Amino acid sequence: MLLGIAATMVYFVIRYNRKRCPEPTSQKDDNLWLELTWTIIPTIIVMAMFWFGWEGYLSLRRVPDNAMEVNCSARMWSWLFTYESGKTSDKLYVPVGRPVKVILTAKDVVHSFYVPAFRIKRDCVPGMETYAWFVAEEAGSYNIFCAEYCGVGHAAMITTVEAVPKEEFDVWVQHNTEVLVHPGKILFEKYLCTGCHVFDDQKRIGPSMKDIKDRQVVVVTDGQERTISSDRDYIIRSILNPNADIVKGFPPAMPAYEGGIPEEEMEQILDFLMNGNKEQPVLPGAQLLEKGGCSACHSTDGSRQIGPSLKGVFNRQVTVKKDGREVTITSDHAYLERAIRKPKAEIVAGFPPVMQIMGELSDAEIETIVEYLQTL
């Protein structure tokens, strides 16, 4: 269409240039049929475009019945996703292949949930619920942008959709921490090992896997007792052919997995058992920094973002603007609490007065955060 217009124009300009045509060769100024043609044909074209656009739009609005629901709350300038299990995260974790319905709302101003990879966008409006849905067909990480201008941190309001295999997601969503699950752990559960082996000091049908690496164990081999170190070779042997060396005091009940576990998966399980089964508990204060949206503007590593860094924040000297005057104070326990409850009253010099009042945090939670800040 555009090429046609451009080509016609260029052709006319050359063909009917004054050098070539010193006089106009026609003075005709209307032609009913021609005009009707170029009224009716575009009408048909645009009506067709409307229809296809509308059909496409409807498919964006009709959510499949089996969709998983995730609540999304947008605020300046971070995202909070809440899953059916009650778990929250600042990235959107979804299982591959399953439709996900994201129910959107906003805490403060209008934001917009935009995932270019899935061609979806929907505004997050305070006091209102909207939704969008998508299926991640392949595992991977996809950008989520805020597409409705929301102030100084707008361009930094970026997170991701993390599409992970279903098994991995199911484990993750039941988990309490933000740490993503070791793939070996998922395999460990997938092959039903957890039915007999646990990671605490309890005895189950099989021995505990706690501190399994290089542990001295007494095993029974062909009726003979001997003490060995449970190194890599022993663990592999125990999985593939468990009854060859049975740990003393346990029944030879474990099925042999020989040929049943691909080599790649075996490596992941080994890595999990030998190195990865120590979980880093996330401190409640750190979790609250995520939940409260603090980490969108405040770093904990000393880097300057929209707000001051929280590293070493306790008892440092800061210059703040208070009632239009600059005063230097010590950021003690009382100041930190004031800064959370009434952030705009005392603004650290050089930073914009944009922090929101944290109405969603309880008194106990604020206390937890302030205590946590003293450790940074």
Place this chain on the structure above:
Amino acid sequence: MANATTHTPANRGFLEKSGRYGGIFSWIFSTDHKRIGLLYFWCIVAFFLIGSLLGALIRLELFAPGRTIMGAQTYNAAFTLHGVIMIFLFIIPSVPAAFGNMILPLQLGARDVSFPRLNLFSWWLYVIGAAMAVTALFTGGGPPDTGWTFYVPYSVGTTANVSLAAIAVFILGFSSILTGLNFITTIHRLRTKGLGWGRLPLFVWTLYATAWIQLLATPILGITVVLLFVERVLGTGLFDPSLGGDPIMFQHLFWIYSHPAVYIMVLPAMGVISEIIPVFARKPAFGYKAMVISSLAIAFAGSLVWAHHMYTSGMSDTAVMIFSLLTFLVAIPSAIKVFNWLATMYKGSILLDPPMLYALSFILLFSIGGLTGLVLGSAATDVSVHDTHFVVGHFHYTMFGGTGMAFFGAMHYWLPKIYGRMYNKKIATIAWVTIFVGINVVYMSMMVVGVQGMPRRYYDYLPEFTALNRVSTCGAWVLVTGLLMMFVNIFYGTFRGKSVGSNPWGGATLEWTVSSPPPPENFEEEPVVTHGPYDFKKAGVV
């Protein structure tokens, strides 16, 4: 063409000092439509240069990810000002207030507009509104940072100086309403003998359609910004969900004006193109009636499509369907105009002088803007590209590639009439090429990066968007070079150029029958019109 060979016009017409006042007061208290038109023109050009500077700074900031030349808050203020200045102080008054004032009474064979004092008052309102907008930068909590759209609740909560800016927009709105009222009355009452509705120049028709939108839609903008002001000062809660209000209502109110406003911006521009093309093709405008009807249809249907800015806002799906359908209907009259312009050129005798070059680039760039507009009008595709750089590219194609080009075209077409002097055509052509290339580089790369997913109003962006942003910024340098070249040439031509006769382009409308510059009272005696606006033979200018 009596004075074509001399270096100064024989008389300075309305530019000669007259009336009670001397010096600057003979301008700012003048009720002569031509002087008021020039007052608007120079203010508008000044604001265009400021707005362009801000635009160039924004592009410079986006040259690389992260901080380049300014901080995030400064950047947000910069794009807000760029938008407010370009929309309210440049594009909306550009063609109608500047060239409408200068040319409309001349084309009608009238001595002035119907209400000359009201006309002067409109200009004063424009200046006061502009002064308040500038004051808002340096007072209160700092320059506004809401974007030109002032969306709530952000605009209610921000500590920046939004209240004063809102009042400034309110006052600017009144300037627009009064000008519209003046033009409607003038067109109805002051047509000279023989100038029936079927003989009106197409530029007059587009001004007529525009004036109705100005009169009917602008009050809604006034109400909206007043409500925003009241919300900020008194906390009425109309738009605050925690008090039972609705933020989406603000978006509706805002776009009920601001979408018709884009037709305020583009209709008179189409009128300029409809004047230029017949003159430089030496043929009557093809499909005069269709052109008139399509102007009125755009004005009418364009008032019913505002919510196509809101497909993703959370309004109902039924509303999305209705507004998408209406939006596609508006495309039809615009397409008819493009075809008619092309048909006017068919079998003509085309002279590629600067005004014609700007007119042709208008058709091309506006078509790109219009066709990408269809992508946005279609509900499914809009969901993907809404609020991305694709939208930024699209409306710069329609507004800058469209209205901007028409404004420059009108400058090159009518300023020789108003000042009686001609600019250097060769430099004007080189400047045109530079601007045309610049526009395409800047905004085409924006559209591509938008399709790739870069949202608009982003101070910072992900590394994968760097290359295209860099191309766009380089294009901005080309564009700025072209603009500077064009303005210097126009300024020099206006004050030092060779004098031209009354009709340098061979136009057949009434403004070309009086001397250049026109006399203060326009016509010695009331002219009688005996032929159509583009009947060059009967006008005796072939």
